Amino acid sequence: MNKQRLSLWWFIGTLVFALVSMLVPLPAVLEPFKPYWPALVLLYWSLESEDRVTLGLAFMVGLGADLLNGVVLGEQALRLCALVFIALRFRSRLRFFPMWQQALAVLALLLNDRILLLIVRVLAGGTLPPASWWISPFVGAALWPFLFLLLDDLRARLRIQ
């Protein structure tokens, strides 16, 4: 019982941490390199713990992120829903990919996410972002193996599932 509660808090904690990291600013030079943390953490959990991650959860996390970001309500909800849907659809296969293939799949997912964001922003009357805006998915994919191993290791140490 206690173990279960701990693992639930760990799950919620990582998601909250991802949302806060999204808000933490980087120096102006590193700014385009900032990965989209909520997507990465949600991806990890959708691969590792299928019962917890549902489309509804992705929607709620996205709404929370929108509330914090204050751009358009529903924008990140849409992006995260699409991302989690694809991840869950191919979950069984993604899980058994070697790490580099998994990272490539993550890259594809993140690029897809950026394209969705671009469509939303342009439809909302925004301007096209600068070219450096496209770096972020690559950084996210490069960080994926480390994030995955780190979270897996922490989970093993805490002996939670």
Next chain:
Amino acid sequence: MARTRDESSPLFAGNAAGTLRLIIYLALAMVLMVLDQRNGWLWRLRYGASAVVEPVYRLAGLPAVGVRTMSVAFADRQRLTEQNQRLREDLLLANAKLNRMAAVAEQNQRLKELLDTQHSLELNVQLARVIGVDLGAYRYQLTLNVGGRDGVKPGQPVIDAHGVMGQVKEVLPTTAVVMLITDPAHAIPVVIERSGLRTVAYGSRDGDQLALPNIPLAADVRAGDKLLTSGLGGRFPPGFPVGEIVSVAPAATGMFQVAQARPAADLDRSEDVLLLHDQAEPDGPPAPVKPMGPPSDLAPVTGVAPAASSGTRPAATPATSGVPR
């Protein structure tokens, strides 16, 4: 998503129900986006949820504060001494300038009293600190640590020591979001200091420059010209530095000249900013001048009040510039 664990082929776990759910959620998100875009719900919601949102901002701003504190704590003595020396020199210079200005300001005040105008050189400002939060809109926004409880209102101009930074866009109880002048959706009416030419400076897509896309071909504009706020539009008070022109070129259409300008304010380095409290004069034409002359019951029947239109001046240009487009 409805999981079908006991299905014979777990490799293809998705099914029609999952797709249906996805479509429902996506539709819901789109409806939300459209409603938000139309009604601006998000900010009302955020105002309501500010008890949660604002502590998160403070939390997210902690690393930036930590880095700043560390850089002071570990800075070597020599650098601090140098900085101190420089600040002292700056202060000396500024004070000297102020002393010289004081006489001029007083003279100006007297002349203005003679002319019976109400512009004043005094500033009514409020100091605010920038919270280091990345709101994800390509860095065109700042978050300040003052809000509605401190009397901040949307539309207030924000300046730093070097020039205009932007205007307050949204206000939460204890934080406020500032739209920078480099935001592509922002326009600020400016006047070129040397020639007095009035034009409008827009934000640009790159996010660190201003664009002046419609300068007449015959106008005298050079690189190095300073831009000041013109005060038209009634949002920014006149006379604050906005930027400096770095390049001028004819537009692709050949109808105008296009200039690029560098903002005068330290948009990405400022930690402390000033919020201006005295808003410029309200928009629209000035109030009609009261007709002077004898009271109407004494006036001859055929007489027209002579001064009815003498005091009015042409109305300022429509106030669309200066507010977010």
